[in-house]
Amino acid sequence: MAKSSDDSFKVATGEAVGVIAAQSIGEPGTQMVLRSFHTAGISSVVTTTGLPRILEIVDARKRPKFPVMEVKPIKSIEKNYEKVRGIWRKIEEVKMSSLIRDFKEDLKTGTLLLNLDKEKMSLYEVTAGTVASKLSKNESLTVSVEESDVIKVKFKGKTTAQTRTTFVNTINANILGVKGIIKANINQNEDGTFVIKTSGSNLEEVMEIDGVDKWNIYSNDMFEVLKFYGIEAARNLIANELQEVIKEEGFSISFRHISLVADAMTYTGTIRSIGRHGVAGDKESVFARAAYEETIKHFTNASVFGEEDKLKGVSENILIGKQIGLGTGMIKLAIKKEDLARIKKKEAKE
Amino acid sequence: MTGEKCHVYLDGRAIGTVKDGRAFANEVRKNRRTGILSGEVNVAYIQKLNEVHINADRGRARKAYIIVDGGVSMLTGELKEKLKSKEIDFNYLIRRGVIEYLDAEEEENAAVALLEDRISKKTTHLEIDPASMFGLTASISVYPEYNSVGRHPLAMNFAKQGQGLYAINFNNRYDARAYLLYYPQVPLVTSTAYRSLKLNRHPNGQNFVVAVSTYYGYNMKDALVMNRAAIDRGLGRSIFFRTYPDEERRYAGGQQDHFVVPPATTDGYLGEHAYSKLSEDGIIEPEQTVAEGDVLIGKISPPRFLEEQTSFGVGEERSRDNSVTLRAGEEGIVDSVMLSETTGATKIVKVRVRSVRVPEVGDKFASRHGQKGVVALIVNPEDMPFTKDGVVPDLILNPISIPNRMTFGHMLETLSGKAAALSASQPDGTAFSGNGKERMDEFGKMLSDRGFDRFGDEFLYDGRTGKRFESQIFQGVVYFHRLMHMVSTKLQVRSRGPVQILTHQPTEGKPRRGGLKFGEMERDALVGYGASLLLKERMLDQSDKAEVWICKDCGDVGYYDHIKNVPVCPADSGNNLEKVEISYAFKLLLDEIKSLHILPKVKLKSE
Numbered sequence: 017m018a019k020s021s022d023d024s025f026k027v028a029t030g031e032a033v034g035v036i037a038a039q040s041i042g043e044p045g046t047q048m049v050l051r052s053f054h055t056a057g058i059s060s061v062v063t064t065t066g067l068p069r070i071l072e073i074v075d076a077r078k079r080p081k082f083p084v085m086e087v088k089p090i091k092s093i094e095k096n097y098e099k100v101r102g103i104w105r106k107i108e109e110v111k112m113s114s115l116i117r118d119f120k121e122d123l124k125t126g127t128l129l130l131n132l133d134k135e136k137m138s139l140y141e142v143t144a145g146t147v148a149s150k151l152s153k154n155e156s157l158t159v160s161v162e163e164s165d166v167i168k169v170k171f172k173g174k175t176t177a178q179t180r181t182t183f184v185n186t187i188n189a190n191i192l193g194v195k196g197i198i199k200a201n202i203n204q205n206e207d208g209t210f211v212i213k214t215s216g217s218n219l220e221e222v223m224e225i226d227g228v229d230k231w232n233i234y235s236n237d238m239f240e241v242l243k244f245y246g247i248e249a250a251r252n253l254i255a256n257e258l259q260e261v262i263k264e265e266g267f268s269i270s271f272r273h274i275s276l277v278a279d280a281m282t283y284t285g286t287i288r289s290i291g292r293h294g295v296a297g298d299k300e301s302v303f304a305r306a307a308y309e310e311t312i313k314h315f316t317n318a319s320v321f322g323e324e325d326k327l328k329g330v331s332e333n334i335l336i337g338k339q340i341g342l343g344t345g346m347i348k349l350a351i352k353k354e355d356l357a358r359i360k361k362k363e364a365k366e
Numbered sequence: 367m368t369g370e371k372c373h374v375y376l377d378g379r380a381i382g383t384v385k386d387g388r389a390f391a392n393e394v395r396k397n398r399r400t401g402i403l404s405g406e407v408n409v410a411y412i413q414k415l416n417e418v419h420i421n422a423d424r425g426r427a428r429k430a431y432i433i434v435d436g437g438v439s440m441l442t443g444e445l446k447e448k449l450k451s452k453e454i455d456f457n458y459l460i461r462r463g464v465i466e467y468l469d470a471e472e473e474e475n476a477a478v479a480l481l482e483d484r485i486s487k488k489t490t491h492l493e494i495d496p497a498s499m500f501g502l503t504a505s506i507s508v509y510p511e512y513n514s515v516g517r518h519p520l521a522m523n524f525a526k527q528g529q530g531l532y533a534i535n536f537n538n539r540y541d542a543r544a545y546l547l548y549y550p551q552v553p554l555v556t557s558t559a560y561r562s563l564k565l566n567r568h569p570n571g572q573n574f575v576v577a578v579s580t581y582y583g584y585n586m587k588d589a590l591v592m593n594r595a596a597i598d599r600g601l602g603r604s605i606f607f608r609t610y611p612d613e614e615r616r617y618a619g620g621q622q623d624h625f626v627v628p629p630a631t632t633d634g635y636l637g638e639h640a641y642s643k644l645s646e647d648g649i650i651e652p653e654q655t656v657a658e659g660d661v662l663i664g665k666i667s668p669p670r671f672l673e674e675q676t677s678f679g680v681g682e683e684r685s686r687d688n689s690v691t692l693r694a695g696e697e698g699i700v701d702s703v704m705l706s707e708t709t710g711a712t713k714i715v716k717v718r719v720r721s722v723r724v725p726e727v728g729d730k731f732a733s734r735h736g737q738k739g740v741v742a743l744i745v746n747p748e749d750m751p752f753t754k755d756g757v758v759p760d761l762i763l764n765p766i767s768i769p770n771r772m773t774f775g776h777m778l779e780t781l782s783g784k785a786a787a788l789s790a791s792q793p794d795g796t797a798f799s800g801n802g803k804e805r806m807d808e809f810g811k812m813l814s815d816r817g818f819d820r821f822g823d824e825f826l827y828d829g830r831t832g833k834r835f836e837s838q839i840f841q842g843v844v845y846f847h848r849l850m851h852m853v854s855t856k857l858q859v860r861s862r863g864p865v866q867i868l869t870h871q872p873t874e875g876k877p878r879r880g881g882l883k884f885g886e887m888e889r890d891a892l893v894g895y896g897a898s899l900l901l902k903e904r905m906l907d908q909s910d911k912a913e914v915w916i917c918k919d920c921g922d923v924g925y926y927d928h929i930k931n932v933p934v935c936p937a938d939s940g941n942n943l944e945k946v947e948i949s950y951a952f953k954l955l956l957d958e959i960k961s962l963h964i965l966p967k968v969k970l971k972s973e
Binding site (some may be wrong): 030031032035036038041101312315316319324330332335336337338339340341342343344345346 | 630889890891893894895896897898899901902905906910911948949951952955957962964965969
């Protein structure tokens, strides 16, 4: 029976945790296939999975290919479908283009006639008035409601091209919801609570919506999480996302290895990628960097700045042929100076 | 599609349109069968594109089928009789429109029946034989329908590697490498294709008595246990030939190579002993025993660079030794020597060396069912298991190698081989030529009639103790190949040896007596384990350890002046240097960095 003491989980001093983590992740990684989409079940929210997603995280790409959010309502309304639906309505983005049947534009006079779709209007619970007021937020436009389902927009630009651009922008204008949220679905959990899952991520605006539990929003966009929730949240996100992908592929890798990767990526306070432009490129040792990629570049730069290699890392010491400072190589025999002198004297006598 | 015109393509070029493509294709076929068009024309109607493709170009793989007309095979009983009596032949049937060749495209239009009784109204063609669906190599295999598909390509690969009688004129041939089995045998179980290809004229294996059993753990994981008595009687014994070719090359400037016993003054002289087996013409004689390092063909070449003139005029012309020596780790007897000339009138020599290869631990064997193994133990006959009749197996195969590979053909061959050996018959193992149960019954009866178990099981007695094994053991005769992969050509060891000039690291590869690479991933494994001293030993002590003098003042690499007995720093001409143990690769790296116009300095610190 294993002792349930914390000590039994501690890592021995000098253990090469990084190498072990790399091997533990790398070995099953070779078996992963490179196909990105396999239908992720019932939920219509599409995300990158498998190896492409791992690369996305590890390379610290600025934006995931398919950003996704999971929005939880606050405790008091989490089982109230109507209220949750109210939040949902505020989240999913509705563009002008999806509310109209067709439109007529006259570039000479600078008028745009929008024929609204009544069915769509009632689905999203908007009237021509509310739509018009949304559009008139753009001050350069003169918006008027002609009939209950026709809106007239007037704009006279300096050039026809400018007018045309403005009209296209008007048709693509955001009327309802949060910008960037392409799609949102309400899912019910087993305990009866509702969750909104979205395609597209915009933490900044979603966390301000009334009824949203801002301490429980989940987004898979790590730079957004870093911006609004800080580096610790980003670290947890990286580790959890990696763990999730690996689990989905049917491999089991100890969380300690994965969290070490997340730690290595985030301990500086920003997210660094694993590779030339991140963790490997930021190494202290010139030799270690030169051994990895772009050898000559690192040596010439080192000569320009007069860099010194302290020979502390593993690859430098292997290169020059010294014992490495890990594992058995980290322990050294120490002796007091006076003791040494005494022994030497004794030896000399003999 | 109706109403649209159907495009017709001849060899990929559009030549026109027709109204009804299908009818047009049938018309073309009819003309081909009646002999109006050449039999090499193939036509296909492609419904999806509403196109007709006519192909008459070369390079199409085609296959023969019997034509079926109106649900009746054109190959009537009458024709079959005539065929049997050799009144008519295959070409007659082609001319008469009984058999025709289809290419890949026309095959898409055909509905082929596998057997005559499976012909339906839709059927257009009939297979000549179900086994004809296989290619050349696959049709040689026996009982393929009982084996897992994945095993067939493996088995075919092994069949290629099997040693045997590869050519009758082997004695007149100078193949670079050749393997010749001492007593090749025709397999007991063969297929129609095997016989019609006349492969029994140059077989590549032998019939082994195989017991499916364990043997004290010596045949785990595809290891094989063999009987020493069988090997001593010549089982699996083969000859290995290697030819060493050489020629008297001509060089610019009128110089050329010469086949001679090199004089001791040649550059790179290998020592008197190495040339001792050469005759006066510089070439070795047949039936001479040779070992590693012996020169087979003595040859001197002109020097690579033109020499400077000495004060005495042009000096005596020096020559360079360019002799051919026997490969490292090999030995044998010179089998024959061939002298000839090329079309350019340069002399060529080919020396063929032969060596007998007796099966030994590490040699590879395989059956015809993709079951390969490596000999792990050769047991003295008295220690081998034996039956009540005194039959001792030649080979013991581990039963674990059968179930998950699903090579039941191997087991059926064991059974039929045994029945065949007992009844002096040659069973047929052609694909789809019989049904499993009937075959089992047939062979079972052949065995039980002769007093054996009908499933091929036998009680064996342990040769070591004399006690009978508790369970019966499946034993029979299986055709095995001795594959061309033999340890004696591959075995290599090194503790010390040659190093590369550039890096001072050990060389790579067997011909250079090299070491095995301790690569990046192996390095990671030791780092991960924390075995720092073992790692240092691999990467430094056993590799490119170098002692270098480093200047304590300027940090540059110096040298030791053995005349003045002091270390010298060439950069500041000082003598304040320290001997440091580093990898030569690092010294090389420092040199290369210097070549980039960067001055690296090594700071020393005592530990």
